[in-house]
Amino acid sequence: MKKKAGPLFYIFLVVFVFFIMFPFLWMLISSVKPLTELFGDKAFTPYTSDPTLKSYISVFVDYPFLRYLWNSAVVSTITTVYTVLVASFAAYAIARLNFRGKTVILGLVLSVTMFPQIATISPIYIFLKNLGLTNSYLGLIIPYTTFTLPLSIWLLVTFFRKIPSDLEEAAKIDGATLMQTYWKVIMPLAVPGMFTTAILVFIAAWNEFLFALTINTEEKYKTVPIGIAMFQGQFTIPWGEIAAATVVVTVPLVIMVLVFQRRIVSGLTSGSVKE
Amino acid sequence: MKNGGINGQNDLEVSKKNPQLSKLKKEPKQKKAFSESKAGYLLIAPAMILIFLVAVWPVLQSFYFSLFDLRLNNPTKSEVHLSYNVDLERYLNNYPFLVSAIDNEVREGNAAKELENVKTQLKTIDEKLQKDADVKTKYSAVNDKLMNFEQPGADIRMVEVERDIAEDYLKTTDSVLASLKKVTKETKLSQEDKVIGLAAGLKDSIIKPNFIGLKHYKDNxxxxxxxxxxxxxxxxxxxxxxxxxxxxxxxxxxxxxxxxxxxxxxxxxxxxxxxxxxxxxxxxxxxxxxxxxxxxxxxxxxxxxxxxxxxxxxxxxxxxxxxxxxxxxxxxxxxxxxxxxxxxxxxxxxxxxxxxxxxxxxxxxxxxxxxxxxxxxxxxxxxxxxxxxxxxxxxxxxxxxxxxxxxxxxxxxxxxxxxxxxxxxxxxxxxxxxxxxxxxxxxxxxxxxxxxxxxxxxx
The missing domain is CATH 1.10.3720.10 (MetI-like)
Known part of the structure; x- marks a missing residue:
């Protein structure tokens, strides 16, 4: 069905992209509008004659937004590095080694990815509270394992299976031990797959909401999603600042997506498409 | 499976040519298969343990919690209790002071007869509590800590008691509170509020089991x-x-x-x-x-x-x-x-x-x-x-x-x-x-x- 695209098709594409991007564009416009133009008649004009960076300055000066960004970065990075490492061993074993109960284990991993977070939160909360780990980085890294580890195993298994087994066999014949084969033969080939997995796991950890909301309630340890969501005050909502903060978190994301789009797509679709 | 298949085929070819050689080859192969599955379990172990600890276990615990009347803001219900427990810290912060307050009142000649009666009731239940060896050791440990103005640890603070003792305890404390209230109505005590407060505190020292079965599900x-x-x-x-x-x-x-x-x-x-x-x-x-x-x-x-x-x-x-x-x-x-x-x-x-x-x-x-x-x-x-x-x-x-x-x-x-x-x-x-x-x-x-x-x- 590879057909050439006509001009109508491109018009459709433009409309489609516009629909998807419209909210972001509107946030971008709103973020540079002066406060008075966010309300009343001027709220609906798609431009401003008097652009200002006041909202951006306020986000960083009046709110601990940098702190939120830092917290999110620390938690997501540590979670990603350690889960992908632990998962890579398990995924290698499941994809490559013969032992009993593999299918059952993979089934368990898949079913854990389907666990609703709310069903694990009360014991995890009480556990972390008793250990004094609420309001700490570890307090988020531990519960984030619930969804990042099964996700990583699931993705990595598909990637490992795609690596041709000839090389491994050659290494075995040459007398390499299992660990040598893993580190010297498999790992270099698996790096792209692991990188893709890491991107997806990082995004999942960066976006997590429920655990972050309940476990780290102190301002000092809030992550970006919670921080932005809590911008809403009791009586007024600072829309200018919210718009600016949204732009601040979206821009790096857009860059990342543009750079890594192929990888992300291959990761997203690898578990679901049979080739 | 694929490499197993290939090896198997090779073995087959070899065995056709030389049955003895195939026998020789078989042994290390089996050993290899064994070590391969061992390595497999070893490699998945960390991930499986983590998944069990952070995902499977909490879900099971959620189910367990759902069978209890568990409320974090209520100190008597903030943990799951399958059986009756005595909060010894609370008990020992009330019992000795109640006894000495009663002694005080008796010395001052206020409603001596009724108060002596209450005191005997209290002594009896205290002895009954201490009959249990576990209770007795924790009892004195907590008492020592409190004497030194230290906070007793969670491991000794709570002690499990048998159901009939607990029921006896509740009955006694109820009757103690009732008779003290009666006494205060009839005669003026010098430290009325203190006595009543201590008696009420004593009554709350027992923690009832908060197991309620499927009630939450029924309610929901x-x-x-x-x-x-x-x-x-x-x-x-x-x-x-x-x-x-x-x-x-x-x-x-x-x-x-x-x-x-x-x-x-x-x-x-x-x-x-x-x-x-x-x-x-x-x-x-x-x-x-x-x-x-x-x-x-x-x-x-x-x-x-x-x-x-x-x-x-x-x-x-x-x-x-x-x-x-x-x-x-x-x-x-x-x-x-x-x-x-x-x-x-x-x-x-x-x-x-x-x-x-x-x-x-x-x-x-x-x-x-x-x-x-x-x-x-x-x-x-x-x-x-x-x-x-x-x-x-x-x-x-x-x-x-x-x-x-x-x-x-x-x-x-x-x-x-x-x-x-x-x-x-x-x-x-x-x-x-x-x-x-x-x-x-x-x-x-x-x-x-x-x-x-x-x-x-x-x-």
């Missing part, structure tokens, strides 16, 4: 709020997933061709998916705003809502807004998954059917849909579960309002747990979510068959 299942939340969750899930599937399929079919700027399209598809849901929910809250929201105004202009300020304050308006946002955020993702499935269909199939004179629609129903079945089902499975578990979108956009009209079961469970600090009932709701999710996945997996887990190598 007869509560309209739970059913409404479940209904809202269903409405949200069914409508949003159905719309996402149809739109996603249409978009995937449309963009499944070679065109200029594919990368750009792919990137713009990924952005709504990649942005934190909480951030996109807040963004849409701004766009839906009753006074200044541009989308709300557009909806009013095209007649979707009669007044833009009604969008987030009416039941249907709010549900529509929530679903619309979810559709915006996940349709692109859905179309991406379906597109990946489409690209695995060989174009030769279409060419052959075109030669046979099949029309576009016929091709769609006889080639595209059947071959897409498994990708669509997988996409649907993940989307349905995500939609059923929805939390952050609704929490930020509407908070479950107006009047609980967008409150989903996860939101309700969260509110019961963290706003009402009723962890027992909240856990019961969480278990209900878990069971629903399990049922949904089982239904899908029945349709999908073993496709999902099969690794294509016959293992």
């Amino acid at each position: 299942l007869s509560e309209t709020r739970m059913w409404k939340a479940l209904g809202n969750t269903m409405t949200f899930t069914v409508i949003s997933v159905a719309v996402e599937l149809i739109l996603g399929l249409a978009i995937a079919l449309l963009i499944n061709k070679a065109f200029f700027g594919r990368g750009l399209i792919r990137a713009s598809i990924l952005i709504p998916w990649a942005i934190p849901t909480a951030v996109s929910a807040l963004m849409w809250k701004f766009l839906y705003d009753g006074q200044n929201g541009i989308i709300a105004k557009i909806f009013e202009d095209v007649g979707l809502v009669d007044k833009m300020s009604n969008l987030l304050v009416t039941d249907t308006g709010a549900m529509f807004a929530v679903i619309f946002t979810d559709v915006w955020k996940t349709t692109p993702y859905m179309s991406l998954l379906i597109l990946a499935g489409l690209q695995t269909i060989p174009s030769s199939l279409y060419e052959a059917s075109a030669i046979d004179g099949a029309g576009k629609w016929k091709q769609f129903t006889t080639i595209t849909l059947p071959l897409l079945k498994s990708s669509i089902l997988v996409a649907l499975l993940f989307r349905t579960l995500d939609a059923f578990r929805v939390f952050d979108l609704i929490y930020v956009l509407t908070g479950g309002g107006p009047a609980n009209s967008t409150e989903t079961i996860s939101i309700l469970a969260y509110k019961v747990m963290f706003s009402q600090t009723n962890f027992g009932e909240g856990s019961a709701l969480a278990v209900i979510v878990f069971l629903c999710v399990a049922i949904i996945s089982m239904l899908y997996i029945k349709f999908l068959g073993k496709d999902l887990l099969n690794d294509g190598r016959g293992n």
Whole structure:
């Protein structure tokens, strides 16, 4: 069905992209509008004659937004590095080694990815509270394992299976031990797959909401999603600042997506498409 | 399996030529297989232990918690107690002082007879408590700590007591409190409030078991709020997933061709998916705003809502807004998954059917849909579960309002747990979510068959 695209098709594409991007564009416009133009008649004009960076300055000066960004970065990075490492061993074993109960284990991993977070939160909360780990980085890294580890195993298994087994066999014949084969033969080939997995796991950890909301309630340890969501005050909502903060978190994301789009797509679709 | 097969074949060839050699070869091979499975278990062990500790165990514990009247803000119910316990710290902060206060009153000649009687009752129950060896050791340990003005540790503070002793204790403390109240009515004591306060404190030193069985489930299942939340969750899930599937399929079919700027399209598809849901929910809250929201105004202009300020304050308006946002955020993702499935269909199939004179629609129903079945089902499975578990979108956009009209079961469970600090009932709701999710996945997996887990190598 590879057909050439006509001009109508491109018009459709433009409309489609516009629909998807419209909210972001509107946030971008709103973020540079002066406060008075966010309300009343001027709220609906798609431009401003008097652009200002006041909202951006306020986000960083009046709110601990940098702190939120830092917290999110620390938690997501540590979670990603350690889960992908632990998962890579398990995924290698499941994809490559013969032992009993593999299918059952993979089934368990898949079913854990389907666990609703709310069903694990009360014991995890009480556990972390008793250990004094609420309001700490570890307090988020531990519960984030619930969804990042099964996700990583699931993705990595598909990637490992795609690596041709000839090389491994050659290494075995040459007398390499299992660990040598893993580190010297498999790992270099698996790096792209692991990188893709890491991107997806990082995004999942960066976006997590429920655990972050309940476990780290102190301002000092809030992550970006919670921080932005809590911008809403009791009586007024600072829309200018919210718009600016949204732009601040979206821009790096857009860059990342543009750079890594192929990888992300291959990761997203690898578990679901049979080739 | 593949390498096993190859080796097996080699062995077979070798054994044909030289039976002795094959015997020699077999032994190390078996050893290797053994060490391979051992290595396999070793490699998966850390991940499995972690998954068990952070995911499986908490779910089991949630179920366990749901059988108790567990409330974090109530010190006598903040932990699960299967049996009667005595809070020794509390007991020893009341009992000796009550006895000496009574002695004081007796010395001053206030209602001596009744008070002596009360004192005997107290002494008897104290002796009864200390009969148990475990109680006795912890009793004196706590007493020592309190004497030195130290905080007794959690391990010695609470002690389990037998049911009949506990009932005896409750009976005694009840009667002590009653007789003391009677005494204070008839005669004036010098330290009336202190005596009554200490007696009441003594009564509260016993912690009743808070095991209540399936009561939370019974209560929840007869509560309209739970059913409404479940209904809202269903409405949200069914409508949003159905719309996402149809739109996603249409978009995937449309963009499944070679065109200029594919990368750009792919990137713009990924952005709504990649942005934190909480951030996109807040963004849409701004766009839906009753006074200044541009989308709300557009909806009013095209007649979707009669007044833009009604969008987030009416039941249907709010549900529509929530679903619309979810559709915006996940349709692109859905179309991406379906597109990946489409690209695995060989174009030769279409060419052959075109030669046979099949029309576009016929091709769609006889080639595209059947071959897409498994990708669509997988996409649907993940989307349905995500939609059923929805939390952050609704929490930020509407908070479950107006009047609980967008409150989903996860939101309700969260509110019961963290706003009402009723962890027992909240856990019961969480278990209900878990069971629903399990049922949904089982239904899908029945349709999908073993496709999902099969690794294509016959293992």
